[in-house]
Amino acid sequence: MTAGTTHATAAPTGSLRSARFYITFRCNSLCGYCNVWQDDKFKGYDELTAERGREILDQLHALGVRYVDFTGGEPVLHPHINEIVQYAKSLGMTVEITSNGIRFAKHIDAIVPYVDTMNVSLDTLRPDRYREIRGVPTLDRALDVIRRIAATGSGNLKLICVVTRENVDEVPELLRFAQENRVAIYFSTMFEYFEDQDTVRDFNRTQRKLKLVEQNGKPVDDRPAPCGSGGGGGEPTGGAIAAELLGLLHQPYAVINLHFRKYVEALDPSAPTDCYANKRILTIGPDGRLVLPCYHAFDNSVEWDRDLSELVQNEEFIRVRDEEVGHRKECRGCTVFPYIGLSFSYRFDKIFLYQALSEEIAKFKTRFADPLHPAITPDLDGLRRSYADLERFIDQGIPVPRPPASPDLFYRFDVTGTGIRSELLAGETSLAELLGDHVDEYCWGIQRSPHVWIRMLYRDLMPALTELHAGSRLPRGAYEATVAALYEVQLAWWQAYLGRYFTGGQAIDTAGPTAVVAGFLARTGDLLPDAPQSDRIRQILLHAGCVLGLAPESLAPLAGRTPFAELALTVKHLLLVAADADLPGYAELLPAHAAEPLLRVLREPEPRQIGPAEPDADDPELSRLLQHERTLDRATAERLAASLRGAVPEQHRADLTARLLAHELRTPHLIRRRGAELRLRGIGGAGGGASPVAVGSVAAGSVVAGAPAVGSPVVGSMAVGEETPPA
Incomplete structure (x- = not known):
């Protein structure tokens, strides 16, 4: 087993600590890499009232959940998102929310002070490219929201940039934008999504190290190529993109997840995945149901018709949790970091x-x-x-x-x-x-x-x-x-x-x-x-x-x-x-x-x-x-x-x-x-x-x-031998 190779396990003991709350499946973007708006399985769901939202948060808290991530869809399309977020914070939970920023302006005062992390997606600064990626011509609204939140000085704003061949040339511009607005920007390669809920990913595509799926689903070219706007010689590969992002590790305001990169490098798509969906991370749908096995492979659920403490003991929930999560064909080679990432701490x-x-x-x-x-x-x-x-x-x-x-x-x-x-x-x-x-x-x-x-x-x-x-x-x-x-x-x-x-x-x-x-x-x-x-x-x-x-x-x-x-x-x-x-x-x-x-x-x-x-x-x-x-x-x-x-x-x-x-x-x-x-x-x-x-x-x-002298703001290089340690 190589570094980072995963292995599926039965559910560990101990309390559930986290929840991903898909508070709505509705969205006002049409992102090419997202399956939700394109799949009928996500349409037509009832959404919780403010009272029912508070009730499910109470039950999550009683289960031991101390972190909740409000996501979607676009969370601010939910009519009671403000009250529900504020209530989660009143329970002492760590609260995170992710938005595309398009309709967030009127929610700034009601949400930003009550969340620990405020994520806004930003993959480009070019209006034409934004429309190609997001499917809507609303870049100006997203940028306005980012600037307004940054101006509040809340310190909890985080930009999320998914880097692919289509926008890798903009990485320097995006970093400058983040630095000018004094906001952290998380650069990452793309999660491997399913083309639709019934389609299994191409195992060979996933197996190529860091050759992650592109927005249009085309195979990744494995030829060496330069990354970034300069240098000619063809399009950058997934590996070149990852190498360029690694070069940003110590750049001001850039954040790089080394562990996700190493996980993907060692990924074996023929093996089960150590996924924590509904093991440590409860996955809640818009109507309060438990989404099984996870949001991305959603084809089963347990309806919220009684207390969550009873639902997590439901036979079907336990069966899917222990027998299907991480073991399905579509689970193998999964790179959906929100579910996989928690396992790294265990x-x-x-x-x-x-x-x-x-x-x-x-x-x-x-x-x-x-x-x-x-x-x-x-x-x-x-x-x-x-x-x-x-x-x-x-x-x-x-x-x-x-x-x-x-x-x-x-x-x-x-x-x-x-x-x-x-x-x-x-x-x-x-x-x-x-x-x-x-x-x-x-x-x-x-x-x-x-x-x-x-x-x-x-x-x-x-x-x-x-x-x-x-x-x-x-x-x-x-x-x-x-x-x-x-x-x-x-x-x-x-x-x-x-x-x-x-x-x-x-x-x-x-x-x-x-x-x-x-x-x-x-x-x-x-x-x-x-x-x-x-x-x-x-x-x-x-x-x-x-x-x-x-x-x-x-x-x-x-x-x-x-x-x-x-x-x-x-x-x-x-x-x-x-x-x-x-x-x-x-x-x-x-x-x-x-x-x-x-x-x-x-x-x-x-x-x-x-x-x-x-x-x-x-x-x-x-x-x-x-x-x-x-x-x-x-x-x-x-x-x-x-x-x-x-x-x-x-x-x-x-x-x-x-x-x-x-x-x-x-x-x-x-x-x-x-x-x-x-x-x-x-x-x-x-x-x-x-x-x-x-x-x-x-x-x-x-x-x-x-070692720099006192008063010198420049960090020197560490004098370490160049010999490679034996394997």
């Missing part, structure tokens, strides 16, 4: 890694870098090279993990005599870590993943830095240089972390990426004024330095005595990777109680036989989960991990994860033994010794690894 594999990387880049840009445009100018060529190095390592250096044994597990693992081994992570882990990974409903809660620190950057560090800058505690030039540096730091962190902690990582040289991160930590730490926000920033920087095993003496400026949320995880990483000689130095950086496991390793000789600690008798939940740790077998471990997925109330997840981690730290020698393989790697990678890189060795203004 599998800790390469596709998830690309999803995490893609979303982190997008969140950093849209929240912090884009608002500074054009004051900061990313080094796009350098970033492309750095991304190419990272992509090559993920694709070729990391093994392709097998699917997990159960849909309620994030990854496959084996139980050895001394611990647990997964296929992505190097070394052994513990039952407590396995369970901690599965406390959350999604892979975002996994402990040892590069996304953990990057999330700390855009959730905590950057807001704190922005607050310091807004309060005139951080000079503008220094703030802009820090934001600019983070373009490269993100990629460097990923390569350094994967090289240190993931299977296959020992084959690459991580010295360059580690130096980039080290330089960022040093420069950012030096910038911090005496302010409350600085304490949290130092904690995040210190965590990164410890995780990568940077020299403890160079981390001294970041030391603190105040506990922080990630402190136990920091200590665990040190136990895994730090050299014995450095443990006292690291202990000096941490609060005394947190440093105790490090000192205990030095103070007490390692027992000849080390077993996990007995669970705390005062913690019955942990006792139940860990009682078999000493005699663990894989079936028991799988059962315990699967039992946690979706079963722990959200408000208790952080506490249980912390208790599991604290239990691990009670046996630091055992963590140490399980990290022996990691310590052999050192920072240099490629079999290098464990010689820590000092933070101070990459001083402000240094050209090491392309």
